[in-house]
Amino acid sequence: MDEVDLTDRAEVQGDFETGLNADDQLELRVWLRLLTCANLIERNVRQNLRETFDTTLPRFDLMAQLDRAPDGLTMGALSRRMMVTNGNVTGLIDRLVTEGLVERRPAPGDRRAQVVRLTRAGKRAFDGMTPAHADWINEMFKGLGRQDMTALLRLLAKLKQSLAEREGQEK
Amino acid sequence: MDEVDLTDRAEVQGDFETGLNADDQLELRVWLRLLTCANLIERNVRQNLRETFDTTLPRFDLMAQLDRAPDGLTMGALSRRMMVTNGNVTGLIDRLVTEGLVERRPAPGDRRAQVVRLTRAGKRAFDGMTPAHADWINEMFKGLGRQDMTALLRLLAKLKQSLAEREGQEK
DNA sequence: CCTGGATATTTTAAACTTAAAATATCTTTC
DNA sequence: GAAAGATATTTTAAGTTTAAAATATCCAGG
Incomplete structure (x- = not known):
């Protein structure tokens, strides 16, 4: 039997890089x-x-943003920070409001805007998740030393800078 | 007027890190x-x-995987490489088949499996996009020197390793 | 004031994504 | 060789995400 092996044994657990050439x-x-x-x-x-x-990651991310902004955020500020579209945030907030974790109120002085913030229950729920979340992240970075992480942080800052510059240009 | 400024001028173009403490x-x-x-x-x-x-990013990513596997890939291999669920790949492939960019055929020797590969038209379409795609990526990394990139590549490899290790454990 | 452009948000339609259940086939074991 | 478990894929339902269009409000200039 010399057929082509389609199961590709070299790729037990592939990822985006699988099949990429070193050159x-x-x-x-x-x-x-x-x-x-x-x-x-x-x-x-x-x-x-x-x-x-x-719960889900988008919900958690959104609550994390609100947790860092005790005075609340407008829908627009939220969508910028989460780097997603306005419409996306609208839907997420709708669901979180239904669940009683977030509240929406008109922004003082601008009838177009909504200010969103965690409810008491939302804050409590988020605080309950934070420690475990931190543990998970720490666990995943276990293979890196402090030196590695600071180096990585620095390089990513440089990349982020490089990326941010070409954001403004746009068109 | 000493009201709280909800527009938060310091956060013109925030991201996930906005509001995070240095400590x-x-x-x-x-x-x-x-x-x-x-x-x-x-x-x-x-x-x-x-x-x-x-076109869209998921379509492009999928075609990139198939381009690197001239003999085709099974649905399962594709979903592993793209790191998404099987069902997700099913839907993407359905659409790409409809557009005539990808073909699906029974896997020889296993009636459960499907082998997917780019059609002539799909290959042509992908090849037409590759150079521009490379340019975009290069442009975005312009702020990093060769040293930076190799350092980043090394650190990410280490992180990836750290992450892969705890994948196997899973329960 | 009032008109035109800018800003803030929501709505819409389509695509993408996930997790879980359902199918179908293979493989092993007795 | 039939049952039990493993694999490969699809289906389903719900949620997420996007881009574009639609609303509503603000703001600046005449």
Whole structure:
């Protein structure tokens, strides 16, 4: 039997980089590896949030933003911070309001805007999740030393800067 | 007037890190910065794909995987490489098949499996997008030197390793 | 004041994504 | 060789996400 083996045994647990050549452009390799790491972390957090607290990552991210802004945020500020569209935030907030975790009220002085903030229950729920969340993240970064992390933080800052510059240009 | 300024002028263009304290755990800061970078890049590529080729990022990612596997991939292999669920791939492939960019055929020797590969038209379409895609990525990494990128690549490899280890454990 | 452009949000339609259940097939074991 | 468990995929329902259009309000200039 010399048929092609479609199960591709070399790829037991592939990712975006699988099949990429070492002589491909460095930039692409960095980007794909970055994406792989982000996906692995996201997947882990998502699963933990579901199993431990029966909630979702977008809900958690949104609540984390509100937790850091005790005076509340407008819908627009929220969507900028979460880097998602306005419409997306509208839907998420709708659901969180229904669940009683978030409250929406008209912004003083601007009848177009809404200010959103955590309710008492929302704050309580979020505080209950924070420690476990921190543990998960810490656990995932266990393989990196303090030096590694500061180096990584610095390089990512530089990349972020490089990315932010070309955001303004747009068109 | 000494009211609270809800527009928060310091946060013209916030991101996940906005509002984070410098004394927060290092791991969390690295993770959020990583996420911010990934989001900025994704957003840029997504917009470029739409404006330039009228397509989407998931479609492009899927075609990129198939392009690297000339003999095709099973649905399962594809979902592992893209790090998304099986059902997700089913839907994406359905659409790409309809558009004539991808073909699906029974896997030889296993009647449960499907082998998917780019059609002639799909290969042509993908090849037409590759150079522009590379340019976009290169442009975004312009602020990083070769040294920075290799350092970043190394650190991310270490992180990826750290993350992969705890994947196996899972229960 | 009032008109035109800017800003804040919601709505809409379509696509994407997930987790879980359902199918179908393979593989092993007795 | 039939039952039990493992694998490969699809289906389902709900949620998330996007881009674009629609609303509503603000603000600046005449």
